[in-house]
Amino acid sequence: MKIDSASAPRAPSLSPAPTQGVFAALWLPTDASGQLLQAELAENLSFLRQHGVHGVLALGSTGEFPHFDLEQRKQALALVAELADPLPVIANVSDIRPQVVAELGRFAREIGLPAITIMPPGFFPSSQDDLLAHFLHAAESSGLPTFLYNFPELTGTRIGLETVAAFAEQANMVGIKQSGGEFAYHRELIQLGREKDFVVFSGADTRLPEVFGLGATGCIGGLVNIVPELMVHLYEVSRTDKAGDIQPAFDRLAEVGAVLDRLTFPLNVAAGLEARGLHPGAPKAVVSSGSQRLYGEIVDELSRLFAEWELPLGAAAAPSTS
Structure with a gap:
């Protein structure tokens, strides 16, 4: 469905920027x-709401934002904001082009989103000084509270601690999303956040109890699309007064992660969605026959696990609204 982003509804006021909770790095199904x-996106979001997630990140790496042009990204933001309501939606405005970053940030503010997130521009190498300038441009253009988004395996550039500190001192920084293989970096970021008054959200989906124990206040993860109830349970037991045993959910999440890790990201997220009875849509990139075979094997294996664990399928948990 096409949406005229120029006529998207304007919110009279902005909600506070989220600082805690389990957020889905939202998958975007396309034809x-x-x-x-x-309709498929609406069902996926209904599934997430029913399982207690606290919000979504739109057009992040799991959302495969590089596949969309500027107008498509505006349309996606407007549609996700409408369908996710009342959940808060963080807009990823990352791009190699400063003009696109600025336009997306302004659009996020116009439709009433509470915050943006920004990654290093990618492809070309960036100095830390240039990263800081890029991030300040995004924050100033949007006028919104801003999360930095560190995922060096995808962008090719690590956001250094000194750059995070400088941004926190010069902009309205609400937090940082830490993703990728450098788990130990959470410790330094969390300590700096206590000094500079920002929060840390983790992308380490299968290690949530550890990051919450270190002081992270939330997560933004791709696995939230697939097993939101497991991740919400881990958050509630680790971060709130809710009583419960984290080990069964932790073990299951690790098992799901190990199966998905056999296929490359983000195609593996699509396989998990399909196994859960949700809607991944068509692949946005060319997929080899070998990856297609592995995709099918993962769908079959996870489907058996979800049935064994008696996790309801998406169609049962979130009936079609069309």
């Missing part, structure tokens, strides 16, 4: 031509 599938 074979790359157009968003509205």
Whole structure:
């Protein structure tokens, strides 16, 4: 469905920027031509709401934002904001082009989103000084509270601690999303956040009890799309007064992660969605026959696990609204 972003609804006021909770790094289902599938997206979001997630990140790496042009990204933001309501939606405005970063940030503010997130621009190398300038440009253009987004395995550039500190001192920084293989970096970021008054959200989906124990206040993860109830349970037991045993959910999450790690990201997230009875849509990139076979094997294996664990399928938990 196409949406005229120029006529998207304007919110009279902005909600506070989120500082805690379990956020889905939202998968965006599209058809074979790359157009968003509205009914399928609505069902996926309904599934997430029913399982207690606290919000979503729109157009993040799990959302495969590089596959969308500027107008498609505006359409996606407007549609996700409408369908996710009342959940808060953080807009990823990352791009190699400063003009696109600025336009997306302004659009996020116009439609009433509470915060943006920004990654290093990618492809070309960036100095830490240039990273800081890029991030300040994003924050100033949007006028919104801003999360930095560190995922060096994808962008090719690590956001240094000194750059995070400088940004926190010069901009309205609400937090940072730490993703990728450098788990130990959480400790330094969390300590700096206590000094500079920002929060840390983790992308380490399968290690949530550890990051919450270190002081992270939330997570933004791709696995939230697939097993939200496991991740919400881990958050509630680790971060609130809710009583419960984290070990069964932790073990299951690790098992899901190990199965998915056999396939490359983010195609593996699509396989998990399909196994859960949700809607991944068509692949946005060319997929080899070998990856297609592995995809099918993962869907079958996870489907058996979800049935064994008696996790309800998406269609049962979130009936179609069309």
